[in-house]
Amino acid sequence: MVAEDVATGRFGRPVTTRFPPEPNGFPHIGHVKSICLNFGLAREFGGRVHLRFDDTNPLTEDMKYVEAMKADVRWLGFEWDAELYASDYFERLYEFAELLVTKGKAYVDSQNEEQIREGRGTVTTPGTDSPFRNRSVEENLDLLRRMKAGEFPDGSHVLRAKIDMAHPNMIMRDPLLLRIRHAEHYRRGTEWCLYPLYDFAHGLSDAIEGITRSLCTLEFKDSRDIYDWLVREVGFEQNPPTQIEFARLELDYTVLSKRKLLRLVNEGHVSGWDDPRMPTIAGIRRRGVTPEALRNFADAIGVARKPARTELATFEHYVRDDLNMRVPRVMGVLDPLKVVLTNYPEGQVEELEAPSYPHDVPLEGSRLVPFSRELWIERDDFMEDPPKKFFRLAPGREVRLRYAYFITCQEVVKDESGRVIELRCTYDPATRGGDAPDGRKVQGTIHWVSAARALDAEVRLYDRLFSQPDPDDVPEGQDFTAALNPQSLVVVKGAKVEPSVASDPPGTRYQFERTGYFVSDTVDSKPGAPVFNRTVTLRDTWAKVKDR
Structure with missing residues (x-):
């Protein structure tokens, strides 16, 4: 559609799109789709x-x-x-309001909120006219100017468009245009x-602003009528913006309502807007x-008219x-x-070279990993009485230590409770690098770190914030918080990581071999005390759960 506009010169001006967030919450993955679409088309x-x-509600908006939003758009x-800011247009919008009143297209209504709502009617029944709908132009202008001057309390009057109380689109039944709010605006004071x-x-x-195509999600489809009516009535008749709606992103195991995200933050279900479990x-x-x-991910899911849920596994695949x-x-x-x-x-430490990237990655590099008499392995990599x-x-x-030697378990040491606390093994010095010169093979390869040189670390295993694809699909009487996943964060203290990462800055990403993708936390990591967040597992572990 935009290509056709350009080819025909429909608007007589360059393609101009806009991304219009309300500054009442942190942007989330749903905004990514809109950002990529609007900025991508312009590019x-x-x-x-x-x-x-679009900062028109002083009660909920904040400069933070x-x-x-600015930082996230740039990061993308x-x-x-x-x-630009809608608040910069307050004077101009007020002039439009007076113009509409002068034309007999708007009036001051003195009903309260409940009366206005009841008067709108229903989908099957028309609304009823406000008793103040036929005020004179002079009375409406007088009241409107006194509203602007601050003479009236909140809720005492509103300005409404005068359209049609029987309109099939309920938004067009004399919608509200201006309201009184004695509240400090974060920009206009x-x-x-x-x-x-x-x-x-x-x-x-x-x-x-001369926008050519106004791109928005499907919930604004019914609002197109009032947008077009207002633009026409105030005089923007020459190639006005044209609205196009597309389906918003609906992602499994996630909520994207800013109201619900704010609840998660305010009620302490997460640590803040930047909690790694949040879809912000x-x-x-x-x-x-x-x-x-x-x-x-945004390019892959594309733009469509039909609403559909996107599997979280699709997002994780692209990650x-x-x-x-x-x-x-x-x-x-x-x-x-x-x-x-x-x-x-005893006391010997040797440095073994290990590649930093596998053969199928177009990057090169290696690091040295220390090897010593005492090592740490994953507890799950040992079983005293293993299945077949x-x-x-x-x-x-006998198993292979990755990039190191073959080792054989000779003795198992347990504590008083019977828990395994140590394995005593022998190594084959001829297998340095992980291969045997005599050609013998082993079936298992495990990872390890030197006990003498390992870094102690905290590892945070983040998982899906909700335990079911649609968090709103809960029993009657409960809300979406009932679907929170109690295992969405597991904190592991005393993890051991190879020392090659010691000097890397916070925010450095890695693959912990055989475990998953991780990043050093940008908030809580400290020199000598790193904290690693799991970005995603190596494979979709939830697929197995779903198949059971």
Whole structure:
């Protein structure tokens, strides 16, 4: 559609799109789809894109949300041509309001909120006229100016468009345009006490800015009538903006309602807007996802008219696909079990070279990992009485230590409760690098870290915030919080990580071999005390749960 506009010169001006967030919360993954669409179209057709904050509600808006939005758009890789605010148009919007009153197209209604709502009627029954609908132009102008001057309390009057109380689109049944709110605006202070409703400000702001295509999600489809009516009635008749609706992103195991996200924060279900379990861009970034992965995901799901849920596994696929090709491999042990190599010289430490990237990644590099007499392995990599298909370490069994040597378990040491606390093994010095010169094979390869040189770390295993695909599908009498996943965060203390990561800055991403993708936390990591957040597992572990 945009390509056709350009080819025909329909608007007589460059393609101009806008991303119009309300600054009342942190942007989330649903906004990513809109950001990529609006900025992508402008970039594709050599046009302009406006970042416009629709800040018409002083009770919920804050500059911190503006700054978060700007930072997230830039982090995604986009830059805007103009930074604009609906609050900059308050004077112009008020002039439009007086124009509508003068034309007999708007009136001041003195009913309360409940009366106005009841008067709108229902989908099957028409509304009823307000008793104040036929006030004279002079009386309406007088009241409107006194509303602007602050003479009346909140809720005493509103300005309504005068359209049709029997209109089949209920939004067109004399919608509210301006309301009184004696509240301080985060940008305009106490300069105004008469604030435009979203539907009044939104379409007219597009027209003021010369937007060509107004791209929005399907819930605004019915609002198109009032946008077009307002734009036409105030005089923007020459090639006004045209609204196009598309299906919003609905992602499994996730909520994207800002009201619900605010509840998660305020009620302490998460640690904040940037909690790595949150679908906010700030949370996703802190979890270690890259902007490229988000853009690839947005491109893949595309733009459609028909609403549909997107599987979280699809998003995780693009995260894994991106990280696999860019992050170095390191070894980390989350549940350490000590291994003592009884035939390895005491006090000796050797440096073994290990590749940082696998052969199928177009990056090169290696790191040195220290090897010593005492090692840590994953507790799950040992079983005293293993089943038939367990190919890792067991009494009398030989396995390969990745990039190191073959070892054989000779003795199992337990504490008084019978818990295994140490394995005593021997190593074959002829198998340095992980291969046997005599050609013998082993079925298991496990990762490890040197006990003498390992870094102690906290590892946070983040998982899906909700335990079911649709968090709103809960029994009657409960709300979405009943579907919260109690295992969405498991904190592992005392994990052991190879020392090659010690000098890396917070925010560095890795693949912990055989475990998953991780990032050093940008908030809580400290020198000598790293904290690692799991970005995503190596494969979709929930698929097995779903298949059971």
